[in-house]
Every structure is written in C-alpha cells, then in structure tokens.
Amino acid sequence: MSRLADIMKEKDAFYRNNYLSGISIDCVVFGYHEKSLKILLLKMKGAKKWGLPGGFVRKDLPIQEAASQILEERTGAKNIYLHQFKAFGNLNRSEDLYEGMSKELWFNDRFVSLGYYSLVNFKNVSPVVDDMSDECEWRDINDLPPLMMDHEQIFDEALIQLRRDLNYKPVGLNLLPEKFTMSELQKLYEIILDKELNRGNFYRKMTRYGILNKLDEIRKGGAHKSPNLYTFDLETYNKALENGLQESW
C-alpha cells in the first residue's frame, strides 16, 4: 500500500464528517515571471505524475470560499483572483490515482471536480507542500510534464477560457507587476494567445481603450532605449471589462 493510501485511510473519518462527498476542486494557478507563463503543479505522495493543486469543500463553506481557502493554503497568498470555469464529471476520472485502493475510502468514491483558474502575482506566492504532497513548484505552460487523472484536460480548458477572458477579466492586472512596459504587456498577450502580435497595432488598440496610465518613469538598465512604464487605470479598466474589450487581436 502506498503512503498516500495510508494517509487517506487515516483521514477518512475526518473528511467524511466535515466535507461534501463526491465534490472536489482543482485549481489552475497562473503566474507570470520573466516572460514565461507558469502554473503551479504538485506531486502527491507516492504518485508518479504531477497534478494540479486542489482540495475539497467544507460543509459549512460556499464553493467559492472553499476554493479561496485551498489556494491560500497552497500559495500563502490572500485575496487571490479566481474564476470557476467548468465542472469535470466523467466516469473513472481518478482511476489512475487510486488504482488498487479500497473502494470504501471516502477519497475513492466518484468525484465531480469544479475547475477554477486563478491569476496570481508571482512574487507574492510561495508554493507550499502539505501532508499529502512531496513537491509543489512552478512549471512553464510550454514545458509541462504528463499530468495525473484528467488534469491535462482541465489545464487545456483553463487556458482556452483564459484566452477568451482576456477581454472580460482583469488578466493583465492580476498577472503583471503594478508597473510594466508596453512590450511586457504585449508579451503576456502573445503567450496567452499563442501568437505573435504586431507591435504598432497592439500599442494603438491598448491606447485607444484608455485603460492605461503612462507614468513619468522609465524602465532603466535594459540594452535598448529605456521604455516607458504604465499602470492600469482601475476605473476605466473595470468599466471597459464590463462590456468586454471588443477588439480582436
């Protein structure tokens, strides 16, 4: 019996008493650092594959708060932006993880998982290992290892959703540092959309929205001409997102 099975047996009664049965939460936690879009992955004890961080819903919590709590425990960060995008409920979705374990275990029942994606400021997050996992770390979305269960599908769908949400959710605000250059913003869009964008068009569209404040500061120390720094104008940004930033990229 693997160590994971031991832990699950030990915790069985606790989860049965305090958590909703048959419902789990899986989180695709996006962070952006050094021109690379990353997600948090963890390895459960004794598992061969990596997986998305997740957890369960306490009987006394709304699902959104349960998800917030899971993320806070995993990242050490509060008030993380998160968005529920889809529930995953195929049969046997956890088969490869719990193979050989008793069907009577609370953990080994059929679970429908609520998929959330979250956007975090990379610098505010310190990935935390818990008593069911050995490792927790950032991995570039273009260099992911094979994932357990249906987590590859959950990630794929989260990325599609994030792409569509660029026009409706404060994606840039939550992933970039407070001050950023136009080319840093463009690079983020290019990675999420998985295509190169024309620099002039991007500048014009972004400027036309009126959602950026150009600061009297420049980014120093680069090889090129020092670029201007920007922040989001929260009032116009939030207003624009209500109706959607209606440009195509």
Next chain:
Amino acid sequence: MSRLADIMKEKDAFYRNNYLSGISIDCVVFGYHEKSLKILLLKMKGAKKWGLPGGFVRKDLPIQEAASQILEERTGAKNIYLHQFKAFGNLNRSEDLYEGMSKELWFNDRFVSLGYYSLVNFKNVSPVVDDMSDECEWRDINDLPPLMMDHEQIFDEALIQLRRDLNYKPVGLNLLPEKFTMSELQKLYEIILDKELNRGNFYRKMTRYGILNKLDEIRKGGAHKSPNLYTFDLETYNKALENGLQESW
C-alpha cells in the same frame, strides 16, 4: 406536508441508490419564436414559484450525458445543444423550496448544482410535465415570473454567458429555423445583446465572415419587399467559431 414532500419521501431510496448525492443539474433552455427569446420554466408540485428544469446525475453516467438525458425527458427532443457554464454552490440555496421538510431526505441535503444552458429549435420541442411538476411552459426572457431557489441568478449568468458565446458557439444555428432572413438573424442578436444594432453594419460584418449562404429563395407574404433567405455555411461557420467571430457588435 405538501405533495412534493410525499413524492420525495417515496423516491428517497431510489435516488439514494442510483444517483450521485449532493450534485444536481439545472438547465436554462433557450428557444426563439416570433421575435421572442424564451426559456422553459416549470412549476414543481405544491411550489409557489416557477423554476428551471433540472435533475440529478445517475451514478453510471458522465455529467454531460446526465444533462442530455434530463433535457430529452423534459423536451422530447434528442441531440440538443447544451453547454455547461458554471456550478452554483452557495449555502442554503434550496432553503425556500424544502422549508419544513425533513433534513434526512436525500433531496434535502446540500446540493451543488451544475448550470447548463441549451439552445433548441422551438418547433422541435414539446414541454413535458413529469411526476414532480404540474406545469411546464415557455416564457419570454423579458417577462419572467419570480423564480425559486437561486434560479434567477442561474438564469442571469446563463444569459451573460450566451451573450459572450455569440462569437464562439453556434448560437444562431441552434436557435433559428434552417432558413432565415438577415433581419431575423439581426433581431436574434439584438435580443441576446439587449441593444439595437445598425442594419448596414450588421449586414456588412455578417457578410464579411463568409459564414452565410444566400439562397435563391425569398420570404414571401410580408408587408415589405420580400427579403432573401440565408442558411449557415456549416464548414466556414464552424471554422470561424474555433477562432471566435472577432467583431464587436
């Protein structure tokens, strides 16, 4: 005790044995008829308010198939287009429906509900009353009665999602009859977006996408000049939706 409570008591063991506990499905079924966007509503036995059609997930079915089955039973139509858009899991969301009923009932546990919206061809659907409901009928979205539980929230979010999905999902294809006029298509967009659109702009954008076939037929019998009929060109339409119809309206 209301009649609904009697039925729930009678069915308790059956549901406990055959269905996932704590997970329900609620469907916002959109249909379009005579320039009016409607949804299916039903009244459960003894209930004061109307509600969305819904049901539960059989232990041997993926959630998507469970939703299909629920819709088929309720509408008599097969292969209905449906899209899962959000899970609803606040505490006490079913309080007003089950007030006064035993907490031990399977139906009166805490349920997280998976919200689906579906798009049906109005003419193919005959709303069906089942043994838990007295009435089932179409209601115009601009003239809805108060809804039970959190169903108003579920409807509101479905409509927002449908609005955003106009560019990504075959909304027109599923709601309109096979042949339609440009002004019928425009009217559908106007209702979903809740705003008037400029006729010339709409015509130009729709034509530019190349997703419509103009037929050698006209709609006869109207008061005005007989307008041309169109169908969707399925190949280009589906291809365009993959990337999203990137125009703002």
